[in-house]
Each structure stands twice: as structure tokens, then as C-alpha cells.
Amino acid sequence: MFRKLIGSAGMFLLANAACYMPLIASAQSDTDQTVGIIAGFPIGAIATGAWLVSLSRTKKKATKAKEFSDANIMLEKRTDVFDHKTTS
Amino acid sequence: MAENLTYKCPTCGAEIFWNASEGRFVCEYCGGKFTLKDMHDNGQTGEVDEENVQKHEELEEGEYTESSDGTVGKDLVKYTCSHCGAEIITDRATAATICVYCGNSVIMSEQIVKDFKPEYVIPFRVRKEIVMEAFKKFSKKPLTPKDFDCESVVDKMQGVYIPFWLYTGSCHGEIVAKGINRRRVANNKTERTYYNVYREGTLGFECVPVDASSKTDNDAMDSIEPYNYKELKPFDPSYLSGFLAERFDEDKEKCRSRAVLRMENSTRDALEATCTYNELEVRDYQKQVNITKTTYALFPTWLLYTTYKGQKFFFAMNGQTAKFTGNLPIDKVKLVLYSLLGGVGGSVIGAILAAIGVFS
Incomplete structure (x- = not known):
């Protein structure tokens, strides 16, 4: 329970760091390079960690059955009616 | 007593087992190779007398406790090996096992007759040596601890026939959606054209598999799909020779919802794929699944339950x-x-x- 709490707190802090560090960096820094360096660190760390963990986790629930279906769906009705147009 | 499922080499008389890579019986002593038909022609049919099956014995309270590694459930029963007379304690849903005392293949005949008789089986294709190599390769991940001993782990891997329900049917679906096409126009503006979209269609499905054993991890069984149905054979007990087997303990009604959900999701995908818009917002999806046939089959898997630093881990390999x-x-x-x-x-x-100015 305690370990789970610590883990959740750690993930929360990391997620916050990833979101807010670029903002903090841009507010406090004078150059774009500094923003890039500071913002790049948490993003790179989290992306690397998540990718490596995903390599060790291969179990996933099957939610679809495409391999067992007919090649094409038999369409009984299809309509595409123009509604409106916008420009922005 | 449990019946022994023993096959003798027609040439030398030694006990022979199903060879996964050869796809037939192979004698380890004389090297003879025999197909199932050869064995039947030799009078070794492996057929079970449905009216005269041996029943299990119930355990007395406190007689045995279940294993802690997850290999068997809590509902244990007792059989007696007809070859050596030793007691075989196993789960109530076990259909075939190997006697730990004499090493003979033992079939719990009451678990493969009448309602429990599988219609089809896919025989093992992958040998244990291949499993070892595959697991070594599989476990070589950047975050795997150095002291995670693959050799000892693979040694505990067992070939098990897992029960599956195969659902055949169709799903009728209707989607109501908003289709949007985007186009760049003058003055750097975007023009969006909106359409009211309706699609109605039916998608057929054949043999959507759902594992029918409560002891196996559903997600793991899903993850080792698909099996090649071209190798489905009418069930014959001889395919179980040298392996473990389970019979279903979750009936087809209980497992149906998992197959239905998969059919519904795939039908929705297929309907959406017929809408060629830049964006599609589905507002409503109505679906109706019609299961026309349910088949009971046994599929080959290599299963491993292991513990590392007090934590349980489960691995599975498609045996085909x-x-x-x-x-x-x-x-x-x-x-x-x-x-x-x-x-x-x-x-x-x-x-x-x-430095190259992406942020400025």
C-alpha cells in the first residue's frame, strides 16, 4: 500500500514536471536553447522510461476480432447527406 | 483409477509420445516414426469407453493443500495412476497429466467424454528446446534484471492443452455519424464541409476464440493469438500424450460476452472504414450479435508460472x-x-x- 502510494506520488511529480517545466523554463530563460534543454530533459526521460517498460510488458486484452472476420463488411444501407459548410 | 494413455512403439514396444516438431509419434529408442493413422492401424486407438469411465475421488478435508505457485486451483481431487498405483492429486478440471512417480501419461477420461469432449484439437508444433531459445530471446529486454535466471525458469515450463470456445456468427451494426472534409482555401483559411452519415451492414465471424479455463490469464491467452485453424484436427486423445490438458470450467454462456464484445468492436471499425472523410464523429452505434455456432477445442500452449523476488510472473507461448x-x-x-x-x-x-529555430 505504502509502496503503491509512493509510486503514484512519483508518477504525479514526473507528469507535473513534464507539463510545467517547459512553461517554467520559458518564463525564466532568456534563450530558446535553455528552454529546449530544460524542457527536453523530463520529456526525454519519461518517453524513454515508458518505451522501455512497454518492451517488458507484452500482455494485452484482445478487444477486436479482425483476424476472424470476413474480408469485407456487407453494407445494406449507406447515405452521405450534405449538411453545411464553414470557412475559418 | 485414472486411465493411462500409453502408446507403445509398433516396432520395439517402448512407450512413445507425440513429437511436436515432427507432427507424429516418434520412438526415442528405435527412432521409428508413426502417424496417428499408423497407431490406429496398429490397434492403438486411444478411444475412451464413455459408459465406463473412471471417476475421481474427493479429497478429505485437510488431506492436501493447494500449491502456492498458481499451477493448480483450490478445487483438488484425487486419482490413482493405473500404471503404478500412485495417488495423483490434481485440479478438478485437469484432463491429462503425467504421473510424477512413473512418468506415464495419464488421462482423466471423465474429463473428455460427453459434454466435456472437445470437437477439435490443434496438436503441438513447438518443442521444448524451441521454447527455451524463444524465452531467452524474449527475456533479453533492456530492463530485465541480470539475476533473472532464464535457464531455471524455462525448465519449469509445461506444455498444456488449454480449452477454448470458438464462436461463429455475425454482427449487424448501424452507425450514425458526422463526416467532415477539410480543404485549404484562399487567405490561409480552412473550409470544412459537414455530412450526415449513416451506415448499416453485417460482418461475419468465424471461430472467435475465448479461453474457457478460469485458471489461465485471459489477457495472456488473448495475446498469443492467432492460432492457424488450418491445423485443426478432430479430437483424438492421443494428441494429449506427453502433455498436460485442462477441460473447460467456464461454460460457453459465461465466455460469450468476450467474443460478442470483440465482434461488436470489429464491426464498428469495418463500418467506419467505409466512411472516407478527413474526420468522423460517431454519434450513435447500434449493434446486434447473432452467434450461430459454438465449438469446443483444445489449443496448445507452453505455460510458465514463476516467482521472482516474491512476485509472481506468468508467461505463455503459443504451442503452434x-x-x-x-x-x-x-x-x-x-x-x-x-x-x-x-x-x-x-x-x-x-x-x-x-538552435534551428523551431521554438521561435
């Missing part, structure tokens, strides 16, 4: 295609170090992007 799945243990020190390295890499990339 050698596809592996399972969640490996993670070395947290490695995770932190690699993440820090990734962070340094991210900083370098950030600096380069800033």
Missing part, C-alpha cells in the same frame, strides 16, 4: 506458432538510469531544435 507473451520483471535501477540517459538525450534534441 511460438508467439510469446508475459510481463517480465523490471530492474528499477536500470529504469532510472536509462530514463536519465533519455532525459539527457531529450535535452540535446531540445537544444538542437531551439
Whole structure:
């Protein structure tokens, strides 16, 4: 329970760091390079960690059955009616 | 007593087993190779007398306790090996096992007759040696702890025929959606054209598999799909020779919802795929699944339950295609170090992007 709490707190802090560090960096820094360096660190760390963990986790629930279906769906009705147009 | 499922080599008389890679019986002593038909022609049919099956004995309270590694459930029963007379304690849903005392294949005939008789089986194709190589390759991940001993882990791997329900039917679906096409126009503006979209259609499905054993991890069984149905054979007990087998303990009604959900989701995907818009917002999806046939089959898997630093891990391999799945243990020190390295890499990339003016 305690370990789970610590883990959740750690993930929360990391997620916050990833979101807010670029903002903090841009507010406090004078150059774009500094923003890039500071913002790049948490993003790179989290992306690397998540990718490596995903390599060790291969179990996933099957939610679809495409391999067992007919090649094409038999369409009984299809309509595409123009509604409106916008420009922005 | 449990019946022994023993096959003798027609040439030398030694006990022979099903050979996964050869796809037939192979004698380890004389090297003779025999198909199922050869064995039947030799009078070894392996047929079970349905009216005269041997029943299990109930355990007395406190007589045995269940294993802690998850290999058997809590509902244990007792059989007697007809070959050596030893007691075989096993789960109530076990259909075939190997006597730990005499090493003979033992079939619990009451588990493969009448309502429990499978219609089809896919024989094992992958040998244990292949499993060892595949697991070594599979476990070589950057975060796998160094002391995670693959050799000893694979040694505990067992070939098990897992019960599956195969659902055949169709799903009728209707979607109501908003289709949007985007187009760049003058003055750097975007024109969006909106359409009211309706699609109605039916998609057919054949043999959507759902594992029918409560003891196996559903996600793991899903992950080792698909099996090649071209190798489905009418069930014959001889395919179980040398392997373990389970009979279903979750009936077809209980497992149906998992197949239905998969059919519904795939039908929705197929309907959406007929809408060729830049964006599609589905407002409503109505569906109706009609299951026309349910088939009971046994599929080959290599299963492994193991413990590493007090934590339980489960791995499974498709015994026909050698596809592996399972969640490996993670070395947290490695995770932190690699993440820090990734962070340094991210900083370098950030600096380069800033230098080329991406942020300005």
C-alpha cells in the first residue's frame, strides 16, 4: 500500500514536471536553447522510461476480432447527406 | 483409477509420445516414426469407453493443500495412476497429466467424454528446446534484471492443452455519424464541409476464440493469438500424450460476452472504414450479435508460472506458432538510469531544435 502510494506520488511529480517545466523554463530563460534543454530533459526521460517498460510488458486484452472476420463488411444501407459548410 | 494413455512403439514396444516438431509419434529408442493413422492401424486407438469411465475421488478435508505457485486451483481431487498405483492429486478440471512417480501419461477420461469432449484439437508444433531459445530471446529486454535466471525458469515450463470456445456468427451494426472534409482555401483559411452519415451492414465471424479455463490469464491467452485453424484436427486423445490438458470450467454462456464484445468492436471499425472523410464523429452505434455456432477445442500452449523476488510472473507461448507473451520483471535501477540517459538525450534534441529555430 505504502509502496503503491509512493509510486503514484512519483508518477504525479514526473507528469507535473513534464507539463510545467517547459512553461517554467520559458518564463525564466532568456534563450530558446535553455528552454529546449530544460524542457527536453523530463520529456526525454519519461518517453524513454515508458518505451522501455512497454518492451517488458507484452500482455494485452484482445478487444477486436479482425483476424476472424470476413474480408469485407456487407453494407445494406449507406447515405452521405450534405449538411453545411464553414470557412475559418 | 485414472486411465493411462500409453502408446507403445509398433516396432520395439517402448512407450512413445507425440513429437511436436515432427507432427507424429516418434520412438526415442528405435527412432521409428508413426502417424496417428499408423497407431490406429496398429490397434492403438486411444478411444475412451464413455459408459465406463473412471471417476475421481474427493479429497478429505485437510488431506492436501493447494500449491502456492498458481499451477493448480483450490478445487483438488484425487486419482490413482493405473500404471503404478500412485495417488495423483490434481485440479478438478485437469484432463491429462503425467504421473510424477512413473512418468506415464495419464488421462482423466471423465474429463473428455460427453459434454466435456472437445470437437477439435490443434496438436503441438513447438518443442521444448524451441521454447527455451524463444524465452531467452524474449527475456533479453533492456530492463530485465541480470539475476533473472532464464535457464531455471524455462525448465519449469509445461506444455498444456488449454480449452477454448470458438464462436461463429455475425454482427449487424448501424452507425450514425458526422463526416467532415477539410480543404485549404484562399487567405490561409480552412473550409470544412459537414455530412450526415449513416451506415448499416453485417460482418461475419468465424471461430472467435475465448479461453474457457478460469485458471489461465485471459489477457495472456488473448495475446498469443492467432492460432492457424488450418491445423485443426478432430479430437483424438492421443494428441494429449506427453502433455498436460485442462477441460473447460467456464461454460460457453459465461465466455460469450468476450467474443460478442470483440465482434461488436470489429464491426464498428469495418463500418467506419467505409466512411472516407478527413474526420468522423460517431454519434450513435447500434449493434446486434447473432452467434450461430459454438465449438469446443483444445489449443496448445507452453505455460510458465514463476516467482521472482516474491512476485509472481506468468508467461505463455503459443504451442503452434511460438508467439510469446508475459510481463517480465523490471530492474528499477536500470529504469532510472536509462530514463536519465533519455532525459539527457531529450535535452540535446531540445537544444538542437531551439538552435534551428523551431521554438521561435
